[in-house]
Amino acid sequence: MLTVDYAKLDLEPGMLVLDLGAGFGRHAFETARRGASVVAADLAFDEMKSTKDTFAAMYLDGNLPEGIITVVVQANGLTLPFPDQTFDRIIASEILEHVPDDQGVMAELFRVLKPGGRLAATVPAALPEQVCWWLNDNYHAPAAEGGHVRIYGQPELRTKLTSVGFVPGESHRAHALHSPYWWLKCAVGLENDDNPLVKAYLKMLTWDIVKAPTLTRTAERVLNPVLGKSRIIYADR
Secondary structure, eight states, X not given: OOOSOHHHHTOOTTOEEEEETOTTOHHHHHHHHTTOEEEXXXXXXXXXXXXXXHHHHHXXXXXXXXXXXXXXXXXXXXXXXXXXXXXXXXXXESOGGGOTXXXXXXXXXXXXXXXXXXXXXXXXXXXXXXXXXXHOGGGSTTTSTTOOOOOOOHHHHHHHHHHTTOEEEEEXXXXXXXXXXXXXXXXXXXXXXXXXXXXXXXXXXXXXXXXXXXXXXXXXXXXXXXXXXXXXXXXXX
């Protein structure tokens, strides 16, 4: 399940990409499949180990283009271990909402991006996120350790990116069908995975991700501008 639109990221084979907050590697894997070298970085050691193991399996199975480099590192977004102007493209997916010093992370991303490079920053969209906060205090910080510390409106995210030197451009939303799932989870209890409504909706989401049927793909495209769970902004240096 990808959040970033690679056409809008303007990714080309041979580029070097940083995927910050890579988690279990969904964007890092897709970036590598498209012929770009990628550094997957995250604070979570277990997730980075899983991503490293998956890359190893992809190499063994011949699922990656020849000549690309994949690196997995544990790193803090406030003190990235890379020289200035290292990367052609950067993906920062669902990370800024977790960080108290979000502008500090943005400044680091600007530092390591090459002139002419592009950043894809994704955060939870304001309306779906606000509903989750209203429904359950345990969904976000401080009750949720490491949880979301803010709700971004699009103007705030654009203003903060601009303040560190980026030039924000196109924006869109994604994952409209995921918003009701999280509202259900928040309403019945985040740990209540046995709730029949939650189980039924998760089954539908899994079917949608695996099969990508025309009906649900069309419904999501129509609903994304209003209910999209994620907001994506592309910004240039």
